[in-house]
Amino acid sequence: MRGNDVLLKFLIWRLRNISDKNFILILAGIVGAIAGIAAVVLKSSVHFIQRMLERNFYLYDINFSYLVYPLIGIVITLIISKYVLKEKLGHGITHVLYSISKNSSIIKRSKMYSRMITSAITVGFGGSVGLEAPIVVTGSAIGSNIAQLVHLNYKKRTLLIGCGTAGAISAIFNSPVAGVIFAIEVILADVTISLFIPILIASVTGSLVSKALLGNDILFSFQLKDSFAAADTPYYILLGVACGLVSLYFTRLTYFVEGKLSRINNDFNRALMGGAALALIILILPPIYGEGYETIKSLLNGNEDEVLQRSLFYGLRENGLIIIFFLFAVMLLKPIASATTIGAGGSGGIFAPSLFLGGVTGYFYARTITQVFPFTNLSLSNFTLVGMCGVMSGVLHAPLTAIFLIAEITSGYTLFVPLMLVSAISYSTISYFEKYSIYTKHLVEKGDLIPNDKDRLVLSQILLEKIVETDLLTIHPNATLDDLVKLVRKSRRNIFPVVNDLGELEGIITLDDVREIMFNEEARKSIIVRTWMTAPPAFVSSNEKMQSVMNKFEISQAWNLPVIDNGKYIGFVSKSSIFSAYRSKLIRQNQEE
Template sequence: MKKMLRKFLFWRVKHISNQHFTILLSGVVGILAGVSAVLLKETVHALQHLLQGSHTELYETPYYILYPIIGILLTVIISRYIMKERVGHGISDILFNISQKSAVMARGKTWSRMMLSAITVGFGGSVGLEAPIVVTGSAIGSNLASMMHLDYNRRSLMIGCGSAAAIAAIFNSPIAGVIFAIEVILSDISVSAFIPLLIASSVGTLTSLALGSHEIMFSFKHIDAFSASDAVWFIGLGAFCALISVYFTRVSYFVEPRLHNIKHYALRALAGGLALAFIIVLFPSIYGEGYETIKALLNGQGHEVFHFAGFFFHNSGQGPYVLIAMLAGILLLKPFATSLTIGSGGCGGIFAPSLFLGGIAGFLFATVINLIAGYTLCSPINFSLVGMAGVMSGVLHAPLMGIFLIAEITGGYALMVPLMIVSAMSFFVSMLFEKHSIYTKKLIERGQIFQDDRDGQVLNSLNISKLIETDLLKVLPTATIEEMIPLIKESKRNIFPVVNEEGHLRGIVTLDDIRELMFDETKRKEVVIKTIMHKPHAEVDPTEHMRNVMTKFQRTGDWNLPVIDKENDNQYLGFVSKARIFNAYRTKLQRQQHKV
């Protein structure tokens, strides 16, 4: 197999240019990502039908409330103890791999997230399938690019092609797929990169349609007419969606760390699963992705929501005030349900929950306005659809993605103006409270990615451990200058680390420190190194981010700093020099400036 691949690669280099080969490979990525998207969704549907059995509604199934707990526990057991893989926010993992791992993704991610998310969502976890399938598509693109020996830029582009094809296939929305890749995944691409993205996205959609998945998630073709007088209400909806987005993001960052305080994975899964089960008892519509509830609202069947009434609303009638209370309760508890599912070890994303919250928020907003006005002033259908784009814009910080996804779902651009108003308003207001998206917030806080900072991104992609210089000759602290002279003759450097027998750095000595003493025969024999050595102005950890290292260089004014492994008994590893970092930075930048 390797020989065949090697022959093919030699043939390819001779007969197909890099640009043409990239385009061809984007089509292959589109097909594989499209098949994966269809396979995942159909698997989840089959699992849900199996659990539902002969019952009309899943909620009539005995003990259905235990399904989410079982799903999370199974996911944790398989991921932690069999796959040895940690799951979480999948899109964040993709961004981390592009930034910190040279766009190389583990081969196992081409299938692991599909299987784990099928279990989590199939058993009722309150998350979506979009992020796992995007991870799958991205991993397919990355691994194919690595197999074909493509460089960093083309590997990154293939990751974008995989993510675009996955979104396009799962929603049958090729334009939204391309925009998602540009807005969320790829921060810096050339104009020529649009062609592979377009091909991958369109091929992913065609693959989905060819396999008979005409409505993989949901689509809606009948909308009410838009009037310019509705603009003021859509501005209000945009602000409301922004608040929901900020609430969702902050609930996520409140719940997940507290679950992670439970160190035992099984206990964490059980705790999160039980809390999720309690929420589902209150509001069964939070079970799973929640698209059935959205479909009912979009079809003008708001009364159908009462079929999903929970414990408190089962015998409360079907009046408008009860409906408003139910929708408000769902808005408040859905972010907790999603955070509990992900934080306890489930596999899924926040893409579908964002759409779900947006649909509920839009319908609730229109219902309240109409109730106050005493007549139908706002179209609940239009506001539900536009609300989806609003919350997506606020949570993902991807307004164009929200606009075109809903435009494609509705089969036209009749709602383009309100989509633009709500998405822009939601994005602007949410940015006042949360500067970064839910995907990038933690990565930026940790210094793992730098948005809109090409220099910082390149600098932080450098690995300290690969830049450590070990050619500096060590001297014992008990040695005399006389004993050090042979080292001076042998060394090509003017810095000598003073290291004891246990491998700990005690200080450093430079040629300037001993220059005069070297020519005094008496002092040369009497002066001990530990009496003239001095402490370094700063130390570097081998896992430290390069931005922090450069800050230390700037603060101290030094050109060389020692590297100390604090996790391994403070062992001395060597030195890192500013000159070598600059050389590595320049080389990396030149490679990344090579356009696809």
């Protein structure tokens, strides 16, 4: 109680002394700083677990611990999420988008730490996923809960979710520009200049916190060695197409594998089967273990033989064809490993797997060309980096984020032209087959997310159950029209639902149906309602999506439709009540802006 009193006094003082605009800027900095600290804690925790587990690993021999660690990590994650945290995992960014679209930007308080705990265990034990999505969920939850604490409205809650996202991405990659663009491109649908500034502040703050605590020990960085050669442009164009197709392969295979695993009803059976499959893949292809950034660093530094360490093929490291085929196998199985990790009950995201797959794709592409055509002089490191950009652009449907992330982690814009080219081509290629990203596809299909359509978005926020009209007087099917006339005298409506003893709607009678006969006293005493009623043109349920309801109004040309739940009559919904609710929502949103 005392804490609430202090908070109330602070909020009153704030209203008197700090404008809303300045208050949001202050909160943006706070959210960015806390998100930055969370990113540092998560990254440090994962690296600590990995160092503890890998200290007895052999560099040049097979490590059979690979058969145990990923499985243990997934099982522990499942136990914690199921019995301690009591929440379902899956794709975290999808949950953030759902919260913004359907839950008024309210994210559970437990999300501020739950994904940090579970992803640290999953990735620390070798799960083939990344930390970026979990830290985005953490940052978003921090923003949402701080906004709730100080009683901000929906628009400002959403803005602070974007600030948490920007601060988290900025901190984990030390990429403030990429953090801002990711928040705008993936999380926030529409951003004006007034909203842009707080996101900038949060992103910069997150980056500064990360630098202060970790120095240059960031997740991934590389200093460019080779310049961009314009003569390589045709090769980059083909790489863009290849990245788009690899992105499509990653996306479709993720849907397929997760769908197959979801059919296993028992959570522990799913974890054991998925964990065992993942362990077997990692035993054969060790680079798939964990996030995979060390593998990308080895490729960028020209140490391709390091990719074969701890594998069956290390003795053949001098054979260039073996390395090419090995990388091709990694490309084929990495999406399966990532989807299996998440589908089996692990915690993590596809951000890092898309970067990893892109880096391997770019290196494989350039290495194959130079192997087949030795006279070509392609920069393997440049193609690796541009490949990372291309696949990330395609998988996440975030071309700008991909461009600026790679530009920032290479500390320059030397590759800006090929990054833009490959990113655009990859995005265009996958968009031909997949209109939406992994994050948004299922939400759009269910009607829980409506991108780039403000009218439909506002409409989707209207809950039908709140506008059901229950003031219509019902009549029994065995009643006479004389009984109906008595109801007409008491009713202010011209529709009369015909409802039986079981509460089921059998039909409707309107005032127009009986207008001519209602003054004939003899006739109306002998006519039974059942013989005079008509069937409604359509009916809806109280939990039906508003877009579906409006489609039924459109097809039936009706102005009122009955609401039926589990066969029982609930009430009626009218077009006018929907339009009124829509108008109120729109006015409220405009006022909040």
